[in-house]
Amino acid sequence: MDRYLRLLRLFVRTELQFALEYRVNLALEIMQMVVVAGTSLAAVLILFAYTEVMNGWTLGQMVVLLGVYYIVQGVEELVMQPSFQKFMEHVRDGTLDFILLKPVSSQFMVSFRHFQTVQTLQVLLGLVITGLGLAQLAATVTLTSAGAFAFTLACGLVLIYALLLVLSTLAFWFVRVDNILAIFWAFIDAGRFPIDIYPGWLRITMSTVIPVGIAVTVPAKAIAGLVDLQTVGLIFLATAVAWMVSRAFWKRGLRAYTGASA
């Protein structure tokens, strides 16, 4: 465990060095991120200048939701997206062999090898926006709701990770799965609004097939004290199952790749 943490630190450090080499690019990315987050925050504020409540969501809750969205997307773009993208390149180019020959978990190497360190900023922005929303909701935040928030957020991230792992693992059989992932990114994008505002079928898709709804909406609801213990339990269960299924699927893919199952 200790060793894996040391490796993670090393991965982040090398990628950070790389990011710092291209300062102009870095500055532009940072600017873009601030502008995008700023405008979407402004959009929510403008919307709530005309109404107090949107589909049951108050201003404070909506801002928290936006903040959580940036946290989730930030984490996803910080490590999952670059790593899995690279993994698919490895499968295409045949360089995955080098990873399989390392005396560390291949799943770890594939999932956490590459970082877009600049995305840390998006996570920070998300935290700040969440903080702003919480200030609005100050009265309703309790220790329990804060705990539920942190817990469901962690579950949501694991759910997204599990789904991404499954989708990426398909590359063992189909090699080119970039398009499947493109659909996934689009759904992630849709997560910036509460899933309650979407029509039924889409809501169900977004909370089951693509768990972004759960990852973003549930924590935002939890902090407002709107999630009961039963839901938290269910989400934990779903996360545990998703984690195990994705791991099994990954191992299955690896076996197919090495010809063990033929």
Add this chain to the structure above:
Amino acid sequence: MTDAVIDVRGLTKVYRVHERQEGLGAAVRSIFNRKFREVPAVTDATFRIEAGEVVGFLGPNGAGKTTTLKMLSGLLYPTSGGARVVGHVPWRRDADFLRAITLLMGNRTQLVWDIAAADSLRVLQEIYRIPEDRYRATLGELTDLLELEPLLHKPVRDLSLGERMKVEFAAGLIHSPRVAFLDEPTLGLDVSMQSRIRRFVAEHNRRAGTTVILTSHYMDDVVALCKRVIVIHHGRLLYDGQLGELAQRMAPYKVITVALRDGAASAFLDELGTVTSRDEASVTLHVPRESAPERTARIVRDLEGSLADISVEDPPIEEVIDRVFAGERMPEALAAT
């Protein structure tokens, strides 16, 4: 009998390939009713390799060299047969096994493109848990042998192909593996870089005692490095023995190519060897290996001013292997090991 570092028995790999038919209709049908064809890649390979040996795997493209290497390094499960490498079953990929081997591929890189090799090496140090002092010692030695100093701190993408290969070697050997699988390590390199890499492999083998299995279709690589060769063709082991014997027995001749100035008489060349091609400007002939120097001297003497150029070469590896494959299997050579 000492314990072999690599012990391979009846190793066989059959790929199941999805049979594709032409046409859209066939493609649709194949979704429901897939036809598979079995393609044998390696058939019943058996050999042993002792510690510190440098063995060349020879064979044309698609002969099964890479499939064999991939099974021995644990990347592929065999269809049948067994193998032990440093005492482990490779395809279980135990951590101890993985720490004892390395695989280098001439056409693929394990280095991260955008960062300096030094950073990639640090990551490898952590992955293989190499203690700092040993890491420094090994890196120092590799830096010496490969003249890496100016290369380590540049992003890998800024390196030339040859420079990249040198760094690739450093990355592959930083954990001091006992067995090194080198798959076409000189592919695409210019002649001088090829010979640098060869010198390095020989020197590293001498110093560290690393067992090396090398595949290449450059005969020069094999000649420079391997005393022993294993010839594979269509997945079958055709020859396993001394390199010198392979060249002598399988291709007991040398190829002399004579370039002629305008209108030089070349009829006398027919008496010196078997002429295999001839046009106005050049003649190619095969002469018995042992008389090659003497005949070459005679050609130079007889042609004098009419001689534009002359070269004496071993027959191309493909030709040697073709001869091996053309039924000239040598049981005594196979049995010799």
